[in-house]
Amino acid sequence: MREPGAPRVEVGDGEDLVPDGAESLVRAAADEPERAAEAALRPRRLEEFVGQRVVRDQLSLVLQAALGRGRAPDHVLLSGPPGLGKTTLAMIIAAELGASLRVTSGPAIQHAGDLAAVLSSLEEGEVLFIDEIHRLARPAEELLYVAMEDFRVDVVVGKGAGASAIPLSLPPFTVVGATTRAGLLPAPLRDRFGFTGHLDFYADDELERVLVRSAGLLDVPLEAAAAAEIASRSRGTPRIANRLLRRVRDWAQVRGDGTLSLAAARSALDVYEVDVRGLDRLDRAVLDALCRRFGGGPVGLTTLAVAVGEEPETVETVAEPFLVREGLVGRTARGRVALPPAWEHLGLPVPAGSDTLFG
Numbered sequence: 001m002r003e004p005g006a007p008r009v010e011v012g013d014g015e016d017l018v019p020d021g022a023e024s025l026v027r028a029a030a031d032e033p034e035r036a037a038e039a040a041l042r043p044r045r046l047e048e049f050v051g052q053r054v055v056r057d058q059l060s061l062v063l064q065a066a067l068g069r070g071r072a073p074d075h076v077l078l079s080g081p082p083g084l085g086k087t088t089l090a091m092i093i094a095a096e097l098g099a100s101l102r103v104t105s106g107p108a109i110q111h112a113g114d115l116a117a118v119l120s121s122l123e124e125g126e127v128l129f130i131d132e133i134h135r136l137a138r139p140a141e142e143l144l145y146v147a148m149e150d151f152r153v154d155v156v157v158g159k160g161a162g163a164s165a166i167p168l169s170l171p172p173f174t175v176v177g178a179t180t181r182a183g184l185l186p187a188p189l190r191d192r193f194g195f196t197g198h199l200d201f202y203a204d205d206e207l208e209r210v211l212v213r214s215a216g217l218l219d220v221p222l223e224a225a226a227a228a229e230i231a232s233r234s235r236g237t238p239r240i241a242n243r244l245l246r247r248v249r250d251w252a253q254v255r256g257d258g259t260l261s262l263a264a265a266r267s268a269l270d271v272y273e274v275d276v277r278g279l280d281r282l283d284r285a286v287l288d289a290l291c292r293r294f295g296g297g298p299v300g301l302t303t304l305a306v307a308v309g310e311e312p313e314t315v316e317t318v319a320e321p322f323l324v325r326e327g328l329v330g331r332t333a334r335g336r337v338a339l340p341p342a343w344e345h346l347g348l349p350v351p352a353g354s355d356t357l358f359g
């Protein structure tokens, strides 16, 4: 049994890992069946991982080179919005290396001592996955730099003036860090990663491939037009594509004939209030507050978050990246602004000058 306050570390394939991401706060990702469903669809090997060609190529080189040398590869940092495949890639890295994976997260490590305990129990070649690494406390972060660079932890014994640090050397291992907010990582920590992969939103045709793969695994008949429809409403995000696929499957099973047709996809997505651009309730709440309550902005992130009843971090990491990428919302020095397509999307007249607010 683990001690109270000890860090949550799991050994194995990490499938029972509890996501702490901002995503889980709002998008029902955290409940048990949802997590199991997600785990079942996770690609296990790099060649099954759809899209992200650049990151995949780069990572493949890093891994092959390490395997060729018979050494642990450089530490890897994965950044990008929720649901794009960071955890999946961390698991793939361990699988490709034939190494076991240990899983923990920034918020789970409260004290530097917790991290020291994890590090000193690592075996040669293991992969340590630290999710939400931007949320590590400062002392733990400092301990981590040294461990990553010198493969050493200083174990402090005693207290006060009589305390001394006994250096403990560690076997070679690889840290895989994941973050939705690379900008929050202090430079010294960022610099310890030999390779950084940034995951970006997926193109619709990539999401279609994710869906076709998932439909095969779920053994449901997915028509091509339905795959295209679901992909176009998935906010560039495989997790959302897979989730919508399961909702369309439910609809087809209960109200249709079991086939995931275009009509079934449209009806199901309407039931779940996913609109034609893929915006969901939170996205629309943000746009609605921006346009109707704040006259198009500019408005500060915190004020906007309060208006939609969410944490600023959730609005910033979950809703905003996609709204910005879609050209619906702009970020300015004075705050967030609604761009003309936001007004159009809500069916409101575009106020004169709303396109010149940006920049």
Ligand SMILES: Nc1ncnc2c1ncn2[C@@H]1O[C@H](COP(=O)(O)OP(=O)(O)OP(=O)(O)O)[C@@H](O)[C@H]1O
Residues within 6 Å of the ligand: 019, 021, 022, 023, 024, 038, 039, 041, 042, 043, 048, 049, 050, 051, 052, 081, 082, 083, 084, 085, 086, 087, 088, 089, 178, 180, 210, 238, 239, 240, 242
């Ligand atoms: N490239 C991909 N190909 C196929 N499926 C993918 C891909 N990327 C992600 N997925 C699917 O999307 C789901 C979510 O991915 P994952 O959990 O790796 O996201 P994440 O980036 O770790 O998100 P978070 O920031 O919320 O932790 C996975 O269960 C997996 O099935």
Ligand SMILES: [Mg+2]
Residues within 6 Å of the ligand: 019, 021, 086, 087, 088, 131, 178
């Ligand atoms: Mg994750």
